[in-house]
Amino acid sequence: MSTLESFGEYETAWCPGCGNFKLLEAVKQGLVQAGLEPRQVLFVSGIGQAAKAPHYLNANVFNGLHGRALPVATGAKLANPELIVIAESGDGCIYGEGGNHFLAAVRRNIDITVLVHNNQVYALTKGQASPTSDQGFVTKAQPEGVLEAPFNPVEVAVAMQAGFVARGFVGKPEHLAGLIQQAIAHKGFSLIDVLQNCVSFNKVNTLAWYRDHSYLLPETHDPRDGGAAIKVAREWGDKIPLGIIFRNDRPSFVERASHSVNLAKTAGQVDKTVLNAIMDTYS
Amino acid sequence: MSTLESFGEYETAWCPGCGNFKLLEAVKQGLVQAGLEPRQVLFVSGIGQAAKAPHYLNANVFNGLHGRALPVATGAKLANPELIVIAESGDGCIYGEGGNHFLAAVRRNIDITVLVHNNQVYALTKGQASPTSDQGFVTKAQPEGVLEAPFNPVEVAVAMQAGFVARGFVGKPEHLAGLIQQAIAHKGFSLIDVLQNCVSFNKVNTLAWYRDHSYLLPETHDPRDGGAAIKVAREWGDKIPLGIIFRNDRPSFVERASHSVNLAKTAGQVDKTVLNAIMDTYS
Amino acid sequence: MRNGTLNILIGGEAGQGLVTIGQLQSRILVRSGYSILSTQSYMSRIRGGHNSFSIRVGPDGVLAPEEMIDLLVALDSTTVELHRKELSPKGVIIADEQFELTGDHLLEVPYSKLGKRKQMNVAAVGVMNSLLGLEQAVAAQTIDQFFGRKDPKVQEDNRQALEKSLEWAKTIENKTLKLAPVTAREKMLMLSGNECLALGALAAGLKFYSFYPMTPTTGIGQTLAALAKTAGIIVEQGEDEIAALNMALGASFAGAPSMVATSGGGFALMVEAVSLAGMTETPIVIVVGQRPAPATGLPTRTEQADLEFVLHAGHGEFPRAVFAPGTVEDCFFIPGRALALAEKYQSPIFILTDQFVADSYRSVKPFDLKDLTPVRPGADENAITQPYRRYALTESGVSPRLLPGMSKHLVVADSDEHTEDGHLTEDLSARKQMVEKRLRKLEGMRREVIPPEFIGNPDPELLLVCWGSTKGSALEAAGDLRTGGRRMGVLHFTQVWPLVQEQFLGLLEKAGQAVCVESNAQGQFARLIRRETGFEIKRQIHRYDGLPITPEFILRELKESR
Amino acid sequence: MRNGTLNILIGGEAGQGLVTIGQLQSRILVRSGYSILSTQSYMSRIRGGHNSFSIRVGPDGVLAPEEMIDLLVALDSTTVELHRKELSPKGVIIADEQFELTGDHLLEVPYSKLGKRKQMNVAAVGVMNSLLGLEQAVAAQTIDQFFGRKDPKVQEDNRQALEKSLEWAKTIENKTLKLAPVTAREKMLMLSGNECLALGALAAGLKFYSFYPMTPTTGIGQTLAALAKTAGIIVEQGEDEIAALNMALGASFAGAPSMVATSGGGFALMVEAVSLAGMTETPIVIVVGQRPAPATGLPTRTEQADLEFVLHAGHGEFPRAVFAPGTVEDCFFIPGRALALAEKYQSPIFILTDQFVADSYRSVKPFDLKDLTPVRPGADENAITQPYRRYALTESGVSPRLLPGMSKHLVVADSDEHTEDGHLTEDLSARKQMVEKRLRKLEGMRREVIPPEFIGNPDPELLLVCWGSTKGSALEAAGDLRTGGRRMGVLHFTQVWPLVQEQFLGLLEKAGQAVCVESNAQGQFARLIRRETGFEIKRQIHRYDGLPITPEFILRELKESR
Ligand SMILES: Cc1ncc(C[n+]2csc(CCOP(=O)(O)OP(=O)(O)O)c2C)c(N)n1
């Protein structure tokens, strides 16, 4: 049985007061609750402050390119379906640079968990607008304020019938840990969008702001009710819902595939009889 | 006043029976109805069978890369807001390779019209699955059938509150021409997803299939009613809605910008007094 | 009819079934014991336009495509217009009598009387077979198999069309096209470059293949997709090329020998992930099928203009190797070599093909699969010294690669500069060591380079230098000149990076004159040789109109540009 | 205290305000009439870690950064630990007395008594100013301006802190750090490489700039964004780098002189669109700010390892030019040159900078803007021969570029191979002509190359060859050796492509020994010179640990590696 200690304790490069610390704790907590050992888990991240997170715990890690966590995670899961694959990165990374992969991963319903540190800003590059930045948000790159409508990942994921769609908040780490545990348990694509304060570059959507503007979904919310889910998913601003917003049980990509294999285990083996038969078809 | 003849008549490289022919006619018709001259219009396309379309009429054309019609169109519109910019390409181009730009263009609400020849297949490369291919669709690249859930562009665009979202059908070219005219007139981002039969590579979603599975939205459908729109947008399969599904009047990107310029007209001019003042701030 | 071969060209519009006729006829020839080289020339459209399928056939090895046509099978009258001028003096044009053509060399076929409209393909094959003097049984059996036996009605129609057309053709008095009989009829396979790449990779232990469709490499993915279930591999179409390569890197990291394929434009999108493979030291094989660019260019034609691009793709410095198969057979062996090298040096390894070799069919001897050892990813867990460090500094630059979840150790890979344990670092002395470690791997790769092949007179007055798919044409052109009395040599590179000058510089210096032959406009390989050795190959032959370099092209250029 | 300069290093954690102190002190020095070169060294994090800001100052031109420190301003005790060994014999460490440090050279400052916690920055500046012997009025005025005058309370606190710290520092008996007085105090600007790139482009008529944030070029976009409204330009953040470049191509096509900037990894994503610019012949300027790679590498450090990558980026063959500013001043002039060249030759033009030059501040003379002629896109409609053909074949390879909607003609641009009118074609002879047309433009570009600059003894025994930002260090190192009695030369390339060998080969051959100095591991520029001229620069100095090449580094390497 793993414990919090199994996942270690590392020095970070984050700012004091950053929401990432609580998020990291919640991740460890969620892994423990899920009963996972470090070696069973593969974290795949992109680039950004959020994307450093997997360096700060014990697990297998592939820290790749900005925006490209999802395809790497998908490839790893396809190759070795026994790995618990968690893609963890920032809002800019997953919804911005990686937007196309986000759409594809939802459509594939690949059995990975995606954990987005959504601080509504590009933090590592010192504060430009991200796809989730609110309209009017002023930065050095957007001195007149953001003109684009913000991307609501939860709404798009629900509209696309993603398998498991949830929102967490670093101000509620216990709740977040529970979401993580459930997302991992879900067979298929799981998204957890996490409200995370950035003390250095987002002075609007602060910890207090998130606390004041979010609410826990009541027990009466049925995440399997698509109609209700899309309404809740649309909420943002004054009333940001936290919890599992939508879920369904459509079979995951691997479950739907016509043949299933663990390539990491069959690697190194080629059946020469099969191969010869294949070659013969070309004669 | 332009006429159908103003837009010319060209030899094409399409297959006899392809839905693209009717689509091309509808485009010309729509332009005539919109009262536009060829020189006022810029078509931007990507790569694919659909993307060849702008070569077959008189207008300004930028035929760019597979998947990249939207950013080119955006740049051109920002530089010269007087141009009527129409991005025209295939489902693979706009929703597949170009998925991230699709999301961004909707968010930007940039005043361009996007015309997607949606034949649910990659035709030019001889028939692989596209993002809109139905689940189970068999191709040489997907011999066991498509495993992914299809992308419903209309649904995602409505969920993201795109300015103007419509669906047309090559089997109803007059109706389609009307949609095109209205999309051009709309100030802001307009999407027209067009059901287009591919006689060579999509033997499932044929002209007859589309005819049998689609219906014209009744007059009672109010495209400004978001709740109704999302329900209608979700329809696919047996009942595919045709018409304007959703629209709103949030100001376009250029309207929201703090300063508006026609760069094509100011190019070549630099105000040296302003420049000197700027330089002085660095002393 | 160069060098005892015969050249057939089947021409028509896209969608008229000329590929069917071409493949069918090619297979019949191969099964009849002949050597063939079939090449395809097609437009970027699905119907209409003008496409062609050429089959060069002979009793012995066919080296290269030929320009002159001995037998022109015209499915439309445009074909006759376009290709008549290429007809050899004794050449024959087979065309539907309904075209009502005029002129010499014509053999007008009453297709409407030989079978139904649908059976015209078969009838054309029948007429050809008769002219070529092939055994009827082989054709009959091949046709049967080709169209499947599902529909007995179709099968019967085909049989009848074949018989009627053979019958009709018997009356033709033309012996010039009769093929010399073959001596020993061995079992041969008919394979395209793309098919060989797919099968070669499979045989070498490929487990994961991802792609985004792009001419001319789509065929690799489709060949593999058809076999995925049987062979227990995974083939996945990505949402774009960026995804295709990143996905493959994820799969490779997790333990699956992985490959992707694309063309120049798609590869352009993969460039960032190439650099990622270099930094994370993740094995990957990348096939780039070249076609004329820039940008979309001529999507269905051939060129060799992405050499410098592939050689320098990716930001920063890291080792790589680049193979360039010279023949369809090479396309079978190179993937195995590439997968093994990728695994051994944990680096991106490239296979640079082009539309010409990718779409060419050849008769090849069945490959010997007995001694193949499939690539086995990852290091032995038991040989690991504690604590496990994914990027341990070693003399060879190669560090022990374990697979996540497959041992008791945790595996950490990082795209940032990192310490030996894989965690990101900003320690600038660690940076220096890691740069050096990575680049040391190039030394090992240099020791394993496939040396260039030298064929010809040991002391040539003229040395044709070439790489990749131009090999056959260079060999044939050199052969012709040798027959004409000149001392000729050919130096062909199947591996174009790294270059080991000891393997070839002497040959270049010794030659009376070296001529570099490349399908590009700037002489990219010649530039590379100069960069690496200082040797300037002054005389160069370039082709960049989208067609493959032929022996005749080389001979013409040699005459003109002296 | 090399060559009459003084070197200040301010060190501390990210977030402690050391950039504020550094910029403030730099500006005060510039306003006091001194020459400066300020360089930044920082980690890829927002708080913590160890960053530094160095200011090298002297009465005359400062050429390069220096390693030895004369004045170390430590905002934390780690700074003292890390940098003590770099202190010059008479150097001084300024540190908070509360650190309770021990050892020599210490000047312990009672910051808590000099002002509030927030005013520590100002107090540090005050102490420095006193030691350097600068006029108080300049400091006071600069501080006022720097922090703005919005909050009178803060302004008052700042003034008091400055006065108290000056007061306190008066008591210090240290004359070694006193700067020599300047003779003529001209008005100077203080600008970083990034700022110059932004302003230079603006002055040259830039109208559209798109980007996706990436170190070290984010500053260009932010500088332009702040000025967009005033200057009437458009600055747009793309959803990714692919969008950034494609957007800029759209804007350029429509008539806006356009530029993008990124770093290696972001540029990797732009590569396909580079090829698109080549094919569609759309003018574009692309700034690539180099940093250590592969992959994410060391995001905030410097390197020159993307030369070969940029030179060959994009599938297929098309002309390009590559500039590499040697100084911050160059960063002002090069964008104009690049925009003009891009427009004239309708091609992608590159500016290759690096983190060192991008983040360095310099005192520069105000630029003369009088004679600037902003780039004017497009050809004259009246000079067009009918019918308008966007890609008309011409002797120069340059065809008349009209702008869509801006004339009576229709403009058609195509990424496929095309005919003169811009429509896609599969005519293979048209292909050949278009390849040749596009490549002919390179001839024109060659005629306009900025020749490399040669500085030094006409007949040098040692010739330092360099490109881009290493210029200053090479010059200073050469100067030192010349002082030591050696005949030295420096050959610096501000434009690294195309290379015109007549401009430099003679110099290389004449030199006793040539040494190529580059911030990469493989000697990329030396390889390029060999490829183009056959001349092998055997001796090479490489740095690839992320730090800029300094004069001392060159001198050490010259000693060691002889
Ligand atoms: C291809 C590429 N483009 C840009 C960058 C620069 N970059 C690094 S992190 C980042 C933004 C990170 O934002 P986000 O993903 O929201 O993470 P955060 O830092 O806010 O946690 C950017 C643009 C990069 N590393 N690679």
Ligand SMILES: Cc1ncc(C[n+]2csc(CCOP(=O)(O)OP(=O)(O)O)c2C)c(N)n1
């Ligand atoms: C970067 C890149 N990848 C792949 C291709 C190959 N390609 C050309 S068209 C096409 C698919 C076209 O599909 P779609 O956009 O649906 O257009 P259609 O042909 O169906 O009209 C692909 C994959 C390309 N040209 N560029």
Ligand code: SF4
């Ligand atoms: S910059 Fe923002 S996101 Fe990054 S560590 Fe600091 S507070 Fe957290």
Ligand code: SF4
């Ligand atoms: S392949 Fe399909 S989409 Fe293309 S022209 Fe033919 S029918 Fe139309």
Ligand SMILES: [Mg+2]
């Ligand atoms: Mg963020």
Ligand SMILES: [Mg+2]
């Ligand atoms: Mg399509």
